[in-house]
Amino acid sequence: MTLAIFDLDGTLLSGDSDYAWGEFLVEKGLVDTQAYKEANDRFFEQYQSGTLDIYEYMAFSLAPLTLFNNEELIKLHNTFMAEKVAPMMQDKAKALLKHHKDQGHFLLMITATNQFVTGPIADALGMDHIIAPIPEIINNRYTGKTVGVPSFQEGKVTRLNDWLAETGYSMEGSYFYSDSRNDLPLLELVTHPVAVDADPTLTEIAKERDWPHISLRN
Numbered sequence: 542m543t544l545a546i547f548d549l550d551g552t553l554l555s556g557d558s559d560y561a562w563g564e565f566l567v568e569k570g571l572v573d574t575q576a577y578k579e580a581n582d583r584f585f586e587q588y589q590s591g592t593l594d595i596y597e598y599m600a601f602s603l604a605p606l607t608l609f610n611n612e613e614l615i616k617l618h619n620t621f622m623a624e625k626v627a628p629m630m631q632d633k634a635k636a637l638l639k640h641h642k643d644q645g646h647f648l649l650m651i652t653a654t655n656q657f658v659t660g661p662i663a664d665a666l667g668m669d670h671i672i673a674p675i676p677e678i679i680n681n682r683y684t685g686k687t688v689g690v691p692s693f694q695e696g697k698v699t700r701l702n703d704w705l706a707e708t709g710y711s712m713e714g715s716y717f718y719s720d721s722r723n724d725l726p727l728l729e730l731v732t733h734p735v736a737v738d739a740d741p742t743l744t745e746i747a748k749e750r751d752w753p754h755i756s757l758r759n
Contacts, residue, residue, distance in 0.1 A: 544715040545641035546701075546727070547668075549652040549659055551720035552737045553638075554629040555758060558662060559602065559654040560585045561625040566605055569617075588653075589740065591722050595653065595674075595693040603676050606657060606683035614683075618661060626662055633757040637718075638666060647710065651701060651727065653693035657683070672700045697727045718755075719743070728752070 550557040563581035566572045580601055587593040606614065638648060648669045652659050656673040663671040674691035677684045692700040705712070717724070717731040722742035728734040736747040736754040747754045 543646045545646040546649045546717040548719035553634040556629040562658050565621050595691045599687045603685045607685045631757050631759050651697050694723050695726050
């Protein structure tokens with residue numbers, strides 16, 4: 542079965558779910574408003590410039606999960622989906638996913654945003670599987686730590702290779718759609734790399750290598 546692999550933030554979504562989750566926490570007064578906003582902005586700028594320390598960021602982004610129990614987190618995430626994620630959903634992205642599904646392709650999301658935030662989004666988009674940074678849970682509570690390798694930059698390739706070894710899927714004929722320079726290692730691995738509303742660096746690389754560059758913006 543052919544793999545159709547998708548980045549999430551800035552690709553299938555018109556914005557960044559990780560950054561939006563941080564905004565959501567600030568707007569609801571659930572974190573130290575000014576300090577958290579400043580840190581969230583700083584990490585987002587580092588992500589865009591390709592200089593993000595993923596482990597430092599994961600510690601920051603997972604810390605708020607330790608403040609709530611699972612029932613509280615589910616309620617918060619439901620509100621987050623309605624207020625922040627739904628407006629970022631794109632009709633063209635849904636049509637692209639349907640196009641691949643109709644061909645019998647396996648829809649695989651690989652994202653650098655943690656699985657608490659992105660798991661429900663993957664479900665809403667009808668993905669067959671998601672690979673995302675895994676937050677540690679002990680005694681039914683989030684610890685603020687990450688399990689294993691975060692799926693960011695080369696980590697996306699590492700996590701994908703682990704999944705391929707476990708499942709037996711092949712990269713033959715594979716697609717990968719992404720907006721970000723951070724995803725170059727995986728774009729170089731697939732049969733059909735596709736830039737989507739790409740950042741300036743990836744736009745230039747796509748031109749040089751004659752990769753398709755599409756837009757999913759509504």
